[in-house]
Each structure stands twice: as structure tokens, then as C-alpha cells.
Amino acid sequence: MTDNASLAPALEARGLTKHFTFRHGLLSRRGRVHAVDDVSLVLAAGTVTAIVGESGSGKSVLARMLARIVMPSAGELYLMGEKVVLGQKGRRQYASEVQLVLQDPFASMNPVHRVRHSLVRPLRIHHTAGPDLEESVKDLLRRVALSPPERFIDKYPHELSGGQLQRVSFARALAVHPHVLLADEPVSMLDVSIRLGVLNLIGDLRDKERLAILYITHDIASARYLADSICVMYAGEIIERAAASTLTDSPAHPYTELLLSAAPDPARGQPTPLPTRGAPPRLVAPPPGCRFHPRCPYVMEICKTTPPPPVTVDAGHEASCWLRLPAGERRPEASSQASLPMVRGGPGLHARKEVASRNEP
Amino acid sequence: MTGVWDDDVVEAADVRASSAPAGITETQDGPGMPAALETVPETAPETALETVPEPVPGGPALAVSSRGRDKGAVVTPSERPGEALLPAPSEDDAVFEICDLSIDYGLGPGALHAVRHADLMLRRGRVLGLAGESGSGKSTLVYGATRLLRQPGVVSGGSVRLYSRRRGEEGRVVDLLAASERELRRIRWSEISVVLQSALNALNPVSTIESEFDDVLKAHRREMSRKTRRERAAELLTMVGINADRLRDHPHELSGGQRQRVMIALALALEPQVVIMDEPTTALDVVTQREIIEELIGLRDRLGFAMLFITHDLSLLIELADEIAVMYAGRIVERAGASTLYRSPRHPYTHGLLNSFPPMHGETRRMTGIPGSPPDLAAVPAGCAFRPRCLYAMERCGTEAPALVPLDGEEHEAACFLHSGDVAVPGELAR
Ligand SMILES: Nc1ncnc2c1ncn2[C@@H]1O[C@H](COP(=O)(O)OP(=O)(O)OP(=O)(O)O)[C@@H](O)[C@H]1O
Ligand SMILES: Nc1ncnc2c1ncn2[C@@H]1O[C@H](COP(=O)(O)OP(=O)(O)OP(=O)(O)O)[C@@H](O)[C@H]1O
Ligand code: SF4
Ligand SMILES: [Mg+2]
Ligand SMILES: [Mg+2]
Numbered sequence: 091m092t093d094n095a096s097l098a099p100a101l102e103a104r105g106l107t108k109h110f111t112f113r114h115g116l117l118s119r120r121g122r123v124h125a126v127d128d129v130s131l132v133l134a135a136g137t138v139t140a141i142v143g144e145s146g147s148g149k150s151v152l153a154r155m156l157a158r159i160v161m162p163s164a165g166e167l168y169l170m171g172e173k174v175v176l177g178q179k180g181r182r183q184y185a186s187e188v189q190l191v192l193q194d195p196f197a198s199m200n201p202v203h204r205v206r207h208s209l210v211r212p213l214r215i216h217h218t219a220g221p222d223l224e225e226s227v228k229d230l231l232r233r234v235a236l237s238p239p240e241r242f243i244d245k246y247p248h249e250l251s252g253g254q255l256q257r258v259s260f261a262r263a264l265a266v267h268p269h270v271l272l273a274d275e276p277v278s279m280l281d282v283s284i285r286l287g288v289l290n291l292i293g294d295l296r297d298k299e300r301l302a303i304l305y306i307t308h309d310i311a312s313a314r315y316l317a318d319s320i321c322v323m324y325a326g327e328i329i330e331r332a333a334a335s336t337l338t339d340s341p342a343h344p345y346t347e348l349l350l351s352a353a354p355d356p357a358r359g360q361p362t363p364l365p366t367r368g369a370p371p372r373l374v375a376p377p378p379g380c381r382f383h384p385r386c387p388y389v390m391e392i393c394k395t396t397p398p399p400p401v402t403v404d405a406g407h408e409a410s411c412w413l414r415l416p417a418g419e420r421r422p423e424a425s426s427q428a429s430l431p432m433v434r435g436g437p438g439l440h441a442r443k444e445v446a447s448r449n450e451p
Numbered sequence: 452m453t454g455v456w457d458d459d460v461v462e463a464a465d466v467r468a469s470s471a472p473a474g475i476t477e478t479q480d481g482p483g484m485p486a487a488l489e490t491v492p493e494t495a496p497e498t499a500l501e502t503v504p505e506p507v508p509g510g511p512a513l514a515v516s517s518r519g520r521d522k523g524a525v526v527t528p529s530e531r532p533g534e535a536l537l538p539a540p541s542e543d544d545a546v547f548e549i550c551d552l553s554i555d556y557g558l559g560p561g562a563l564h565a566v567r568h569a570d571l572m573l574r575r576g577r578v579l580g581l582a583g584e585s586g587s588g589k590s591t592l593v594y595g596a597t598r599l600l601r602q603p604g605v606v607s608g609g610s611v612r613l614y615s616r617r618r619g620e621e622g623r624v625v626d627l628l629a630a631s632e633r634e635l636r637r638i639r640w641s642e643i644s645v646v647l648q649s650a651l652n653a654l655n656p657v658s659t660i661e662s663e664f665d666d667v668l669k670a671h672r673r674e675m676s677r678k679t680r681r682e683r684a685a686e687l688l689t690m691v692g693i694n695a696d697r698l699r700d701h702p703h704e705l706s707g708g709q710r711q712r713v714m715i716a717l718a719l720a721l722e723p724q725v726v727i728m729d730e731p732t733t734a735l736d737v738v739t740q741r742e743i744i745e746e747l748i749g750l751r752d753r754l755g756f757a758m759l760f761i762t763h764d765l766s767l768l769i770e771l772a773d774e775i776a777v778m779y780a781g782r783i784v785e786r787a788g789a790s791t792l793y794r795s796p797r798h799p800y801t802h803g804l805l806n807s808f809p810p811m812h813g814e815t816r817r818m819t820g821i822p823g824s825p826p827d828l829a830a831v832p833a834g835c836a837f838r839p840r841c842l843y844a845m846e847r848c849g850t851e852a853p854a855l856v857p858l859d860g861e862e863h864e865a866a867c868f869l870h871s872g873d874v875a876v877p878g879e880l881a882r
Contacts, residue, residue: 144736251824281584282763282807286820308737311766315809315818338811352741355811356769356793364741367692369706 098171100269100302101133101156101188106165108151124373125151127326128165133270133302138292140305140313140334142349143323144370149306152323153274156304157190170269186216189263193275195255199247205231205258206243212265230261233299234291253284260291271295272304277312289316310353314338319406322346325370325381332407342409345382380412388413396422545614546757547573547643547725552609554588554595562607563828565591567781569609570855573725573757575616578748580772580789582765582804584825588781589761590648593729597645598627598635615642615724641671644718648729648761653714654702660688660713661698667720687716691746708739715743719750727759732767744771766808769793777801780826780836783855787863795882797858797865800837802880835868843869843877 110123126148133139141149154160156167158174158181167174169187174180192198199208209227213219219226231239234257247255256276263271273292277285293316295301307313313320314334321331322345330343341347344365351362368385371377377384383393392412401414412420549571555562566588573579583589594600596611611627615638625638639645647653654663664684668675675683685695691712693705702710711731718726728747732740748771751758762768768775769789776786777800785798796802803821823840826832832839835848847868855866869876 144738253824281825282765283584283804283821284824286807286809286818287822290817290819310737311809311811314811315815335815348738350811352737353811354737354764354767354770354808356766356808357810357812358770361741361745361770364738364745367742369708369739 098168099132099134100170102168102171103129103131103152103156104166104168105130106152106155106167107163108148108155108160109163121374124326124376126155127376129323129326129328131156131304131321131328133304135269135302136296136300137319138296138303138305138317140307140317140320141323141328142307142310142313142320144308144349146370146373147323148326148373149323150274153190153272153304153306156270157188157272158184159190182215186218186266187268188270188272189266189268190272190274191256191259191263191276194279195252195259196247196279198259199255199262201247203246204243205245205247205250208258208262209265212262216266218265218267230265231258233264233295234258234261235287235294236261251284252280253287256280256288257291260288260295264295268301270302270304272306274306275308276305278307278309285312292316310338310349311355322349325376326373327381327410329382329411330409332404336404336407342403342407342414343382343411344386344388344413346409348385380410390420392420392422396425399425544574544577545572546575546616547759548612548614549592549596550610550612552592552595552611553607554591554600555605555607556591557603558605564831565604565781565828566595568854569778569783571759571776571783571786573759574773575724575757576751576755577773578751578758578760578771580768580775581759581761581778582763582768582775583778584763586825586828587778588828589778590729592778593645593647593727593759593761596627597639597643597727598630599645599647613638613642613725617642617724640667640718640723641721642723643725643727644721644723645727646714646718646729646731648733654710656702659699659701660684660705663713663717664688664698664720667717671721683720687720688713690719690750691716692742706739708735708743711735711739711743712746715747715750719754719756722754722756724756725759726756727761729761730763731760733762733764740767765804777804780831781828782836782852782866784837784867785865786855791863795863797863797870797880798837798867799841799843799869799880801865803840835866843880845869845874 106126106129108126110125111120112123113120129148129152131139141152143149151160155162155165158167158176161176167176169184174184206227209230210219210223213223213226220229227243228239231237231242236242236254236257242250242254242258247258250258260271260276271292276292277288280288289312292303292305296303305313305317310320314337317334319331320334320337321328322337322343323329324345330337330341330346332342337346338350341350348365351364355361366385366387371381371384379395380386380389380393380398383389386393390412398410398412398414400408400410402408403414415424549569552566552569553564554566555564557563569592571579571581581589581592591600591604594604595606600606606628609628613625613627614622615625616622625634625642627635627638630638654660661681661684664687665680668680668683672680681698684698688695688698693709693712693716697705697709702713705713715728715731718728732743735743744767747758750756760768760772765775765777769792772789774786775789775792776783777792777798778784779800785792785796785801787795787797792801793805796805800821806818807820809815809818821840826836826839832849834850835841835844835853838844838848841848845868851868853866853868853871855864856870857864858870868874869880
């Protein structure tokens, strides 16, 4: 699959890992933050993939590795099926294919430059302008629904609302004609009433321009609204992934279940009590076995010692939890067996039926 | 794991950065900042204190309410499950009332009208939610109503009353805007406590958690011995789900959620009748947020305080609050019981805001949010401030500002000309 560029996903990550080392105390002992561990991910053209997780779960570090701003400690990237040679070289070329949009539009736009300037720059650097530069800029503004463009082109960032400015940052990302857009919490700084406008813009870029989009958020409801599939991150690992509504309607991992019961949901009338308490682990010394085990209401002996493998619970639905294997198969060997670098569901892994009911510890 | 790049080597301090406060920000009066207890001459006059005999028939009505709260309307408990367990609210349940409050920043024609003619009533043991987007005036309202407003803020009109009713004491009405510093000092913490929006950074970085509690208890409970104070602090900390051995910790040793819990424990230390929380969970993760809310509701059930809970997250409020007020550009535009507001919004802004939260169930359909963006308070449109974004705007909306008026009796109020009886109400605002 990966040798045919036209069929290959726009961007694929295999086993991406990032450990930050740091000096610690006066004796300069070294410590290690396990920010992201062994994450594999496929971003296909014309889809939005959401990453959902709590603060510190590694979402931004993952996005920055995908954008090649942070060098992975291990793992590989494939752009249109081509293996990417990591390092300083070729990063500008890579940036013309993969663009990152950040959370705070006010911090990411230069306050002394007009909108025109912010858009002309990438057009020039990447030689992506049409014959008429001004027209190319206006075109970008129209693509992010800032029209008529004449009204926005000469504005300074402080003259625009947060939502408008975030659209300008998308326009700037689009200026280089990327195939992949990585959006790291693009709406969390915006007022509630204007968030949907930006989410719909992202949806339109997927549908009309067939971009491959990664949408990072801590708001699972917005992920359900926008994304085709959702990956849940916990303590540096992806612990569950599925089609968006499958994940929210029938979560297979206890942590996803926890996230869902915590998320506001006025339609349910009465909030469900949280199944468990506690906080994510410190990433300097993540717990052995399943990283969720200290908080898990269903924890078993094997969870404390051996990391669970990703288990296919249904086509396209994977959860890394020992509960998802039949009791007889919950053996340490299963862990290493299934944690092959390329676990993507599909015909390669035969579907295993749920064994333990979620409500029966 | 292959090589580790040199540029990744950071100082330990950086690694903490995401969990520790980025530095200590503003200090302010209010919880955690004993500055609120500044000394004033002991001889300060106490003009504002009116003593009234205890169970007052019609209660607060005595206190010259500007908006005719004394109509004796019958309040029906809403359909919210669990709500029926609480006694049906009635007029004399009011514990804190804001009437026609207006607050400006600056004076004269250049003044910014941050809050205009706001009315709110907190009922004993109930949760009132105040929702609104950034800059709508929520925090200003809290500052103004609790006398924490700083220059250039000025209260330009209205009144705020506390209907105090403590066990073993005579009931009394305190006019907060007229209260002396001395009276305020007595009320803060013990009758009304406020957790301010920047509370995550409000703890003193150099003192231990224990000394924060100690300061509050020492100032208000002179009779308590050192030992009793320590026991009480431990008890309070345990009450909000933190192990008492954390008393000796400094704020930076606690997570954001734990610091927020400490603030809540401090706010409850003297068992106040009114607790005001300005965005207490906004900076926290959803799971921590839910834990804290579960705790708050449990404490409310046990201790019976009334709570004003402020947030921009209307979907959260619907689950949490008994009643909700929605604020837009300095005005309260709608007020109703939580489930009524959710099922039958009457103001186009509320309707649009509710449609800005994607649902967790059912089919995903395209939603549109609200066109345009919230106004800058320095340039609020004439007439109804929501008009430029409103799908239903009429000519009248451009010239007159609609007042908040009762719709279905006293229990549902909206500020919108669509409900004036002159025009047909659009279906989605008439459900
Ligand atoms: N440059 C760095 N040096 C050391 N540790 C880092 C660095 N950047 C991130 N980390 C750590 O890596 C972990 C993951 O951080 P990351 O920013 O990816 O989380 P996140 O999921 O994006 O959280 P949030 O929702 O708060 O944005 C955290 O523990 C963080 O402290
Ligand atoms: N000290 C001040 N001087 C002048 N204007 C101020 C001051 N403090 C606040 N304002 C203005 O008053 C308006 C209301 O601010 P306020 O902080 O009350 O809003 P808010 O609803 O609490 O918003 P948020 O959700 O962002 O906390 C804003 O337009 C703000 O810019
Ligand atoms: S592997 Fe074990 S501890 Fe981890 S989530 Fe599943 S049941 Fe819980
Ligand atoms: Mg992040
Ligand atoms: Mg505020």
C-alpha cells in the first residue's frame, strides 16, 4: 500500500515516540518525560481525525512531531507513502505539504503586520501565488469565508475578532497548498458562539479541498461533531480509536468511558456519577502495565504488570485494554504479540467480540 | 528509543511549567488574599445594618425590591429529576438579591457600561448559574455586587442585599452597597465568600496551605485555638477530597485541580450562606471539572449554601444549576429554570448559544452557531445589543433596548421584543 503514492494516506506515523530528557536537581541527574509513546496514526485525504485527551496527554507534542517541529525520539513518518528522512534538511519542503495551526490566533499572528502581509509571505516563500499576487491573497480570504476580502485584507490583527483571526491563520496555512492540516485546539480560545463557524470551516476544507486534517481538542463533543474518527490519548499513548459516533456511543476503553461521563451533556437530564477519581500519572515515571490502571475501576492483576495490546473490538474500532480480550487470552505474551508497529484494524486483525460487559467489573 | 537530541535537554523547571503557575499574577482582595481584611477604623459607622425580626412574612419584600418581587407568585418546581427533593422555592427563600445593578468603567460620557440594570436573586440552598461569553460583564457583576470592584470601576446604580439568617441569630438584611468596611469585613468569608476567576493563582506562593486556612480562621474565629484551627483546616481539606497531609505543602506542589479545591475549601471554611464562584473550573480538564462539581453539589446538599456559579459553558450549567441567567453585552437577556431554559429558550441569543454546543448523542447535523461575534462593550450597538447578529431583528430593535420582562409568570424572563405580543413568535422561540 505504501509504495503507491496515489493510494497511500496523505500522512502516516508509525511508532512515534518522544521522550524529553531533563536535568534534575543540583547533581544533574537526568530524568525522562515520556510525552508520547509508540503512536501510530493514519491521516487520509478528505478526512478529519480527532485526537482527544486531557491536558498533558501528549497531543501537542504529537502534532509537533507530525509537523517536524519536534524531532521524534523514535518512529517514522510517511508522506504520501514516501518515507520521510527526519532531520533539519527538507523541512521547508515538508512544510509546504504539512501545516500546523495553533490555538491562540493572537499569539500566532504578528501584531504589526496587516492581514495582506501575513498571507503574501508564505505565498512568496513557497512560490504558490498565481499570476496576480493580490488576487491570490483575496482568494485565500474567500476560501476561509472572510468575504468580501476587501474588508479584511488591510486589517491589523487587533482589528479582527478571535474567530476572524483564526480564519486568517487557516488562510495562512492554506497559502502553501498543503495536503495535510494539523489543527491544535483551533477553537478552544474562541468564544462559544463563534466556535462552530471555525469547525464548519475545517469541515469544508475536508469536503471541498480533500485535505487530510488532524483536529486536536479536549472537547469530545466537538470531535464527535467534526471528525470522521476519534483517537483518545492518555498519558502519551493512544488507548482507543474508532469512527467518531461509535467511540462516543459505545466506548470500549474505561478511560474513554470516564471522559464521556465527565463531559457536559444536557440531553441526559442527570449527569452520570464519575466511575472513578484521580488524576493522570506523572510522565516521568508512568505506571507499569496499563497506564490507566491506578484509576481504572475494572483493574485486574495483569493490568498492573503488562501493557495491554491494542485489541480490535470491531472493524475500525480498537481499544488497548485487557478487558477486551477473552479471559483465557489475557496473558503477557499477548502484549508483545499485538503491539506491532502497524495496527490499523481492517482485515489484518480478526475481530474479537467483547467479553466483559462494561458495567460489570 | 533512539537518540535524544541535545535541544531536547531542558531544565527541570521547564518540565514543570505546564503544571505550575507561570509565575504569580495579580493579587487581589478576596478569598486567599487576606488583603480583603484590611484594617479600618474600628469606629466606622454601621449605617447599613438593618435588624429585622426573624421569620418575616413575605421576607425580602420588606427590603424595597425595585422589581416587584412581592407579587407572591407561586413557584412550581421544574421537571428536573432531583429538583423535587428540595423544598419548593418561595419568596422568603431569597438569600442574596441584586436589583437593577449598573456598573461602569470610567466616568462621564466615555464610561464603558459593563453591567446594565442587572437583576438576580439567589435562593437559599440553590445554584444559580450565570452564563455569558467573554466580556459580557459576568466578573464585573460579581465585583460590583460584593464590593470588590476596583478603580476605574464604579457602581452607577442599583442595590444588593443579603438576607442573613443564621441559626441562633436574628435574621437581618444587609445593604451591601451601603455597608461599612467593618460590616463588610464581618460578612466576607463568614456570610458571603467569593472565589475569583484568577483563583488558580490566588494562593500565596510562599505560604503553606495550612497558613492560608489559619489566616481566615484566625481573623474570624478568635475563640479558636491553634490546635482547633489546625483540625478544622484538615477537616476542610478532606472535605474537598485532598489528603490532610497536604496542609504543609505550598501551592506549587499542588495540581491545578487541587489548588482549586483548596480555594473552595477556604471559601466554605466559615460555612457562609452564599458562595460565589467565577469560572471555578474553566482552566481544568473535563474530568477534574466534573469531580469538583460533584463535590460542590454534595457540599451544597450537606451545608445548604446558595451558590452563584459563573461560566461561559452553558451546557455545563444546564446540568449543574437550578436556575440560569444568560448575559449578553452587559445585560441579563434571559432567566429561567435550568431545564426550561434548555427546552424552551425565549431569547434568540440563548437559542443560538444552545445551538453552539454539539450534542453527544443522536445524528450529527450541521449546526451554525451564531453569525458575527460578540460586541466590544466600548461600541455596543444602539437598541438591542444582539440585533446585528439576530435572525429575527425588527425595526424597533434598532432604536429601543428591550427590558427583561416576565413571560410565563415570574419564572421565565426574557429581554426581547419578539415576546412583546405585537408580533408572531418564531416557532423555535415558542416551544
Ligand atoms: N519541551 C518540553 N520539554 C519537556 N517536557 C515537555 C516539553 N513539551 C511538552 N512536555 C511534556 O510532555 C507532556 C505532553 O505535553 P503536551 O503539550 O503534548 O500535552 P497536551 O496533550 O497538548 O496538553 P494540553 O491539552 O494542555 O495542550 C507534558 O507532560 C509536558 O509537560
Ligand atoms: N479594569 C477595567 N477597566 C476597563 N474596562 C474593564 C476593566 N475590567 C473589565 N473591563 C471591561 O468590562 C467588560 C466586562 O468584563 P468582565 O471581565 O466582567 O467580563 P466577563 O464576562 O467576566 O468575561 P470573561 O468570560 O472573559 O471572564 C469587558 O469589555 C472588559 O474589557
Ligand atoms: S487494561 Fe486493565 S487497567 Fe487498563 S483500562 Fe483495561 S481493565 Fe483498566
Ligand atoms: Mg496542547
Ligand atoms: Mg470573567
